[in-house]
Amino acid sequence: xxxxxxxxxxxxxxxxxxxxxxxxxxxxxxxxxxxxxxxxxxxxxxxxxxxxxxxxxxxxxxxxxxxxxxxxxxxxxxxxxxxxxxxxxxxxxxxxxxxxxxxxxxxxxxxxxxxxxxxxxxxxxxxxxxxxxxxxxxxxxxxxxxxxxxxxxxxxxxxxxxxxxxxxxxxxxxxxxxxxxxxxxxxxxxxxxxxxxxxxxxxxxxxxxxxxxxxxxxxxxxxxxxxxxxxxxxxxxxxxxxxxxxxxxxxxxxxxxxxxxxxxxxxxxxxxxxxxxxxxxxxxxxxxxxxxxxxxxxxxxxxxxxxxxxxxxxxxxxxxxxxxxxxxxxx
Amino acid sequence: xxxxxxxxxxxxxxxxxxxxxxxxxxxxxxxxxxxxxxxxxxxxxxxxxxxxxxxxxxxxxxxxxxxxxxxxxxxxxxxxxxxxxxxxxxxxxxxxxxxxxxxxxxxxxxxxxxxxxxxxxxxxxxxxxxxxxxxxxxxxxxxxxxxxxxxxxxxxxxxxx
Numbered sequence: 472x473x474x475x476x477x478x479x480x481x482x483x484x485x486x487x488x489x490x491x492x493x494x495x496x497x498x499x500x501x502x503x504x505x506x507x508x509x510x511x512x513x514x515x516x517x518x519x520x521x522x523x524x525x526x527x528x529x530x531x532x533x534x535x536x537x538x539x540x541x542x543x544x545x546x547x548x549x550x551x552x553x554x555x556x557x558x559x560x561x562x563x564x565x566x567x568x569x570x571x572x573x574x575x576x577x578x579x580x581x582x583x584x585x586x587x588x589x590x591x592x593x594x595x596x597x598x599x600x601x602x603x604x605x606x607x608x609x610x611x612x613x614x615x616x617x618x619x620x621x622x623x624x625x626x627x628x629x630x631x632x633x634x635x636x637x638x639x640x641x642x643x644x645x646x647x648x649x650x651x652x653x654x655x656x657x658x659x660x661x662x663x664x665x666x667x668x669x670x671x672x673x674x675x676x677x678x679x680x681x682x683x684x685x686x687x688x689x690x691x692x693x694x695x696x697x698x699x700x701x702x703x704x705x706x707x708x709x710x711x712x713x714x715x716x717x718x719x720x721x722x723x724x725x726x727x728x729x730x731x732x733x734x735x736x737x738x739x740x741x742x743x744x745x746x747x748x749x750x751x752x753x754x755x756x757x758x759x760x761x762x763x764x765x766x767x768x769x770x771x772x773x774x775x776x777x778x779x780x781x782x783x784x785x786x787x788x789x790x791x792x793x794x795x796x797x798x799x800x801x802x
Numbered sequence: 803x804x805x806x807x808x809x810x811x812x813x814x815x816x817x818x819x820x821x822x823x824x825x826x827x828x829x830x831x832x833x834x835x836x837x838x839x840x841x842x843x844x845x846x847x848x849x850x851x852x853x854x855x856x857x858x859x860x861x862x863x864x865x866x867x868x869x870x871x872x873x874x875x876x877x878x879x880x881x882x883x884x885x886x887x888x889x890x891x892x893x894x895x896x897x898x899x900x901x902x903x904x905x906x907x908x909x910x911x912x913x914x915x916x917x918x919x920x921x922x923x924x925x926x927x928x929x930x931x932x933x934x935x936x937x938x939x940x941x942x943x944x945x946x947x948x949x950x951x952x953x954x955x956x957x958x959x960x961x962x963x
Contacts, residue, residue, distance in 0.1 A: 551918065
């Protein structure tokens with residue numbers, strides 16, 4: 472690991488000043504992704520600011536029925552929260568289906584949003600990767616691309632966003648609060664992650680001097696009937712090939728409210744707005760679920776190794792909605 | 803940089819550079835070699851220790867970050883799980899065992915505190931039984947290349963009763 476200057480920030484102001492005053496600086500929270508990337512030489516910051524001592528780990532209910540989650544709340548603590556488990560089960564389950572218990576105990580909500588892709592060429596420092604070295608090319612295109620994205624990719628990058636938690640947050644229309652010496656910004660999560668386009672090294676709209684302080688969930692009553700389904704190569708402790716976050720309300724056989732997002736298939740956490748539009752006001756049947764998935768996946772582009780993800784995503788959407796329909800019938 | 807770590811109830815001062823992991827601090831600076839280095843990238847769980855009673859991967863922790871936290875390694879463990887692993891053949895080569903035991907101690911505490919897992923069917927319900935599926939899911943961060951999983955599950959089940 473390349474050496475760096477370590478700063479432990481005693482308060483938010485010190486953290487913000489340090490990142491504003493230094494180039495080539497990284498914030499360190501849970502460390503589960505950053506320490507690994509530093510050890511691999513993929514990240515080589517000159518300065519690391521440890522923010523784990525900042526008082527940003529609280530989880531509190533808001534007067535409007537929403538919930539405010541401190542950026543340093545651990546993934547475990549968020550998944551265990553009684554309000555999250557009953558009102559936003561999709562979020563608790565998405566987190567519990569990610570990583571291992573040890574990693575979830577360390578990893579934070581803010582860090583989870585900023586984690587980097589696990590594309591093997593991003594990690595392989597002799598391979599071409601536009602995300603790691605802009606302009607160097609993309610070895611995944613035409614290479615080992617079984618895990619790569621089928622939605623939102625460009626000719627410069629086909630890497631998936633690895634987070635499960637962020638897929639649930641996209642479905643819930645979470646708002647990300649960021650702070651800098653210039654003030655506070657509130658960013659809807661749908662606008663937080665960028666598509667790769669011709670700048671795959673730029674993954675979010677977060678500026679270099681900004682720090683995530685909190686994630687806020689609006690009140691989403693339909694989320695009480697929500698679910699997260701993840702398909703992967705082994706039963707536990709693996710990244711998604713395909714995942715689906717969904718919430719569904721049905722009245723007299725008609726879909727009255729629906730939210731859908733996909734993981735494992737997109738270059739960013741993917742809100743399935745086309746599928747939502749296709750479902751809303753229509754019949755809550757398996758045929759309709761399948762047609763809605765097709766509407767979303769019409770834009771999907773598979774390569775020689777990852778085309779299977781398109782059919783797998785379709786089936787996983789149908790299975791997740793079928794599960795929610797059954798849950799509702801037995802509730 | 804000079805840091806002070808609290809390991810197994812004792813304060814230990816050491817001089818490390820900031821890039822030294824908690825795992826390397828334990829093994830290379832403090833001679834506590836019970837904690838093992840497997841993958842060194844958070845994928846195998848051999849380096850599992852407890853920080854304030856919660857299980858973590860010491861390989862992904864910088865030592866400096868854990869100043870002031872109470873770290874427990876296998877050298878500080880005296881727990882019925884240790885005998886249970888022997889009784890149930892919960893290991894063969896033994897390399898993953900200290901991580902498995904520290905992880906299981908953390909897991910039992912998490913379950914006692916009502917933390918759910920991905921194997922928990924109804925997330926709103928707390929305090930479900932720790933059956934085989936729950937144990938396997940909750941312990942999935944600890945790999946055993948000898949494949950002693952059946953013995954490991956038996957040992958944990960025996961102690962969880």
